[in-house]
Amino acid sequence: MSPDRPELMAALAAAQRWLDTVGSRPVPAAEDIDALTERFAGPLPAHGRRADEVVRKLASAVEPGLLAIGSPRFFGWVMGGTLPAALAADWLVSAWDQNAGMRDATPGVVAAEDAAARWILEALGLPATAAVGFVTGATMANFTALASARDALLAGIGWDQATLGMSGSPRIRVLAGAERHSSVDMALRYLGLGAPELVGVDAQGRMDAAELRHTLDADQAPTIVCVQAGNIHSGAFDPFTEIVDAAHEAGAWVHVDGAFGLWAGAAAALIGLVGGMAGADSWATDAHKTLNTPYDSGIAIVADPGALSRAFGHSAAYLLHSEVPDPHEKVPELSRRARGVPVWAALAALGRDGLAELVQGLVDAAQLLARGLAGLPGVAVLNEVVYTQVVIALIDDAITARVLELLLDEGLVRPSGSSWQGRSVIRFSVSNHGTDAEAVAQTVGAVAEALDSARRHLG
Numbered sequence: 195m196s197p198d199r200p201e202l203m204a205a206l207a208a209a210q211r212w213l214d215t216v217g218s219r220p221v222p223a224a225e226d227i228d229a230l231t232e233r234f235a236g237p238l239p240a241h242g243r244r245a246d247e248v249v250r251k252l253a254s255a256v257e258p259g260l261l262a263i264g265s266p267r268f269f270g271w272v273m274g275g276t277l278p279a280a281l282a283a284d285w286l287v288s289a290w291d292q293n294a295g296m297r298d299a300t301p302g303v304v305a306a307e308d309a310a311a312r313w314i315l316e317a318l319g320l321p322a323t324a325a326v327g328f329v330t331g332a333t334m335a336n337f338t339a340l341a342s343a344r345d346a347l348l349a350g351i352g353w354d355q356a357t358l359g360m361s362g363s364p365r366i367r368v369l370a371g372a373e374r375h376s377s378v379d380m381a382l383r384y385l386g387l388g389a390p391e392l393v394g395v396d397a398q399g400r401m402d403a404a405e406l407r408h409t410l411d412a413d414q415a416p417t418i419v420c421v422q423a424g425n426i427h428s429g430a431f432d433p434f435t436e437i438v439d440a441a442h443e444a445g446a447w448v449h450v451d452g453a454f455g456l457w458a459g460a461a462a463a464l465i466g467l468v469g470g471m472a473g474a475d476s477w478a479t480d481a482h483k484t485l486n487t488p489y490d491s492g493i494a495i496v497a498d499p500g501a502l503s504r505a506f507g508h509s510a511a512y513l514l515h516s517e518v519p520d521p522h523e524k525v526p527e528l529s530r531r532a533r534g535v536p537v538w539a540a541l542a543a544l545g546r547d548g549l550a551e552l553v554q555g556l557v558d559a560a561q562l563l564a565r566g567l568a569g570l571p572g573v574a575v576l577n578e579v580v581y582t583q584v585v586i587a588l589i590d591d592a593i594t595a596r597v598l599e600l601l602l603d604e605g606l607v608r609p610s611g612s613s614w615q616g617r618s619v620i621r622f623s624v625s626n627h628g629t630d631a632e633a634v635a636q637t638v639g640a641v642a643e644a645l646d647s648a649r650r651h652l653g
C-alpha cells in the first residue's frame with residue numbers, strides 16, 4: 195500500500211491484530227458498555243486531528259469492547275462469521291464509495307450485484323426470473339418482500355396502495371406459524387398489517403399444514419401466509435409443499451423467512467428440507483449469517499419482478515432511469531451501499547462446491563455438537579438437529595440458567611439463552627465457517643465443566 199495512506203495502513207494493522215487473534219481470544223468483550231462509554235466521554239473536539247491518529251485511537255478504544263463473533267466457538271443468536279474474500283470486497287465497497295442505486299450511474303458495482311443475484315437464485319434453486327434486492331438484513335428482506343405481497347394482493351382487488359394508502363384499505367389477512375421469527379411481526383407492523391393470525395405448530399415448531407388449510411378456508415380475504423426455513427430454536431423447516439399448495443389454491447401469497455435456512459437449498463444432502471419451497475412467492479434471507487459475509491447484508495427475493503417494482507418503483511426528474519428496474523427500485527432505500535458486492539465475492543470464492551461444503555459443514559458440526567452434548571449426564575438435546583441449531587436443557591431451569599451463566603463468565607464458548615416450549619434453554623447456533631471438530635470438542639468440554647460446577651454449587 196502506498197505510504198501516503200497512513201490511515202488505511204493503521205486500519206489494516208488493527209484489522210490484522212483482530213483477525214489474527216479472534217479465534218484464540220476469549221469470546222466476550224473484555225470491558226462492559228459503561229467502561230467503553232467512558233472511553234468515548236468528552237465533547238466534540240474543537241479541532242480536528244490526523245486521520246491515522248483517529249483510526250489508531252478508535253481501534254484502541256473499541257478493541258476492549260469487541261465480541262469475538264468470528265470465533266469458531268461463538269454460537270450466540272444466529273450471527274455467522276466472515277469469509278476473507280467477502281471482507282476484502284466489503285473494504286473495496288467503502289473505498290469505491292459508490293451510491294449503487296442507479297444502473298447507468300454506477301454500472302461496475304451494479305453488474306457485480308446482478309451477477310450475485312443470478313448466482314443466489316441458481317445456488318438456492320429459486321426461479322431464475324425472480325427479482326432480487328440487497329438490503330441490510332432479513333428483517334428488511336421480510337419487510338421488502340411483504341410490502342410486495344401486500345401491494346400485489348391489494349392491486350388484485352383494485353386498490354392501488356401507492357396512491358390510496360392503507361387508511362381505509364380492504365383488509366389483508368396474514369397467517370404465520372406460532373413460532374415465526376419476531377422480525378416478521380416487526381415487518382408487518384411497519385407495513386400497517388398488524389399482528390398475524392397464528393397457525394399451530396408441531397413439537398419442532400413446524401407449521402401444521404392441515405390447520406393452515408382449515409384456517410384458509412374459513413375466511414376469503416386476500417391472504418399472505420408467512421412460513422419459515424429455519425426455526426430460530428430447532429432449525430426446523432415448515433412443510434412447504436403442502437403449505438404452498440393449500441395457499442395457492444386459496445389465492446394466497448406465500449412468503450418464506452429463510453434468514454439462515456434458505457441456504458439449505460445449496461447442499462445436496464439438505465435439499466429435502468426445502469422441498470416445495472421454490473413454489474413460494476417471495477423469500478427473505480441473510481448473507482451475513484450462513485453465507486458468512488460481513489455485517490450487514492440481507493437479500494429480498496420476489497418471484498414476480500413486477501410486484502417488487504410496484505412496491506418500490508420510483509422516479510424523479512433529477513435521477514437516471516434505465517430500461518430495467520434500477521437497484522433502488524428493489525429496496526426501501528434510494529441511496530444505497532453495494533451490499534451485493536461482498537455477496538458476489540463470497541460466492542466467487544466458494545463456487546458451488548464450496549458453498550455446499552460451507553452449509554453442510556455447519557450442519558455436520560451442529561450434529562457433532564449435539565451428539566457430544568447429549569452424551570453429558572443430565573443434558574437433553576430438545577430439537578431434532580436437522581440443520582445448524584442445537585437446543586439443550588439441563589435437569590431443571592435453575593441448573594440451565596447456572597450453566598449458561600458459568601459459560602458466559604468463563605468465556606471460552608458463547609451460546610445464548612432463551613426459553614422454548616416452556617423451558618429455559620441454551621441455544622447453540624453453528625453459523626461460522628471456522629467451527630471445526632476441535633472447536634466442537636472444546637465446547638462440549640466447557641459445558642461438561644460448567645455442569646459439574648453448577649451441580650456442586652446448587653447441590
Ligand SMILES: Cc1ncc(COP(=O)(O)O)c(C=O)c1O
Nearest residue numbers: 272331332333375377426453480
Ligand atoms: C428466522 C429469522 N428471521 C429473521 C431474522 C432477522 O434477521 P436480521 O437480524 O438479519 O434482520 C433472524 C435473525 O436471527 C432469523 O433467525
